[in-house]
Amino acid sequence: MSETYTPPKVWKQDAETGGKFASINKPTAGAQFTRELPRGEHPLQLYSLGTPNGIKVTMLLEELLAAGESGAEYDAWLIRIGEGDQFGSGFVDINPNSKIPALLDVSTDPPTRVFESGAIMLYLAEKFGKFVPMEGTARAECLSWLFFQMGSAPYIGGGFGHFYHYAPVKIQYAVDRFTMETKRLLDVIDKTLADRRFLCGDEMNIADIANFAWFGNLLLHNQYEATEFLQVESYESAQRWAQEIQARPAIQRGRRVNKVTGPEELQVAERHSAADIS
Numbered sequence: 001m002s003e004t005y006t007p008p009k010v011w012k013q014d015a016e017t018g019g020k021f022a023s024i025n026k027p028t029a030g031a032q033f034t035r036e037l038p039r040g041e042h043p044l045q046l047y048s049l050g051t052p053n054g055i056k057v058t059m060l061l062e063e064l065l066a067a068g069e070s071g072a073e074y075d076a077w078l079i080r081i082g083e084g085d086q087f088g089s090g091f092v093d094i095n096p097n098s099k100i101p102a103l104l105d106v107s108t109d110p111p112t113r114v115f116e117s118g119a120i121m122l123y124l125a126e127k128f129g130k131f132v133p134m135e136g137t138a139r140a141e142c143l144s145w146l147f148f149q150m151g152s153a154p155y156i157g158g159g160f161g162h163f164y165h166y167a168p169v170k171i172q173y174a175v176d177r178f179t180m181e182t183k184r185l186l187d188v189i190d191k192t193l194a195d196r197r198f199l200c201g202d203e204m205n206i207a208d209i210a211n212f213a214w215f216g217n218l219l220l221h222n223q224y225e226a227t228e229f230l231q232v233e234s235y236e237s238a239q240r241w242a243q244e245i246q247a248r249p250a251i252q253r254g255r256r257v258n259k260v261t262g263p264e265e266l267q268v269a270e271r272h273s274a275a276d277i278s
Contacts, residue, residue, distance in 0.1 A: 040075030
């Protein structure tokens with residue numbers, strides 16, 4: 001274990017915390033510079049990045065388009081969070097929390113801003129009447145699993161991912177604490193899917209898409225280079241579920257939108273119409 005740290009009576013940021021995201025981590029909110037956001041020709045304007053939170057929305061949009069909803073056409077604009085794009089004035093106008101994804105629905109008058117990935121997914125699913133039950137027990141189950149994911153993501157990304165993979169100093173207590181919770185969450189998913197095809201039953205909905213964005217990356221894509229560390233192959237029912245969702249063409253398209261793929265030179269797939277991603 002690392003040496004004991006005694007917090008001061010009043011915390012002050014005297015220096016950067018270190019690590020990959022140190023330069024963009026600040027204890028204050030609001031715009032840090034003036035920059036307007038681009039706007040395209042489609043009904044929905046999405047400002048995002050191909051992270052687990054970002055692909056939740058693009059996977060849903062691609063599924064809506066595959067289901068014949070032309071009103072789900074969207075322009076995808078890259079927000080490079082590592083470079084601080086999310087602190088521009090235009091982005092902060094849509095999301096005062098400066099987190100991706102952020103959505104502007106310009107088909108309404110006035111345009112509707114929606115921020116936080118769960119809110120965006122629910123807004124879109126209800127707007128088009130697909131991938132969310134509209135009433136009763138089925139709706140309650142769907143929303144329960146959707147908000148399960150919203151509550152679990154900080155433990156996976158900001159907790160386990162940060163301390164195991166990104167933190168400049170490895171702290172055993174922090175790694176143990178968040179590894180335990182991440183494995184517990186995987187076990188929740190795995191046990192639930194032992195007798196269900198999807199989280200809510202026989203049909204995929206926004207709860208599956210949201211959870212797949214995080215748990216699918218852990219189960220299938222070596223997120224945080226932790227496949228062996230977490231022993232993800234042992235969660236057999238969750239593996240089966242993740243593989244079935246990943247096999248869907250719309251899900252595969254959604255995973256590629258606004259994804260930075262090149263380590264040296266940024267190679268970005270920005271989607272501006274249904275024909276752009278095949």
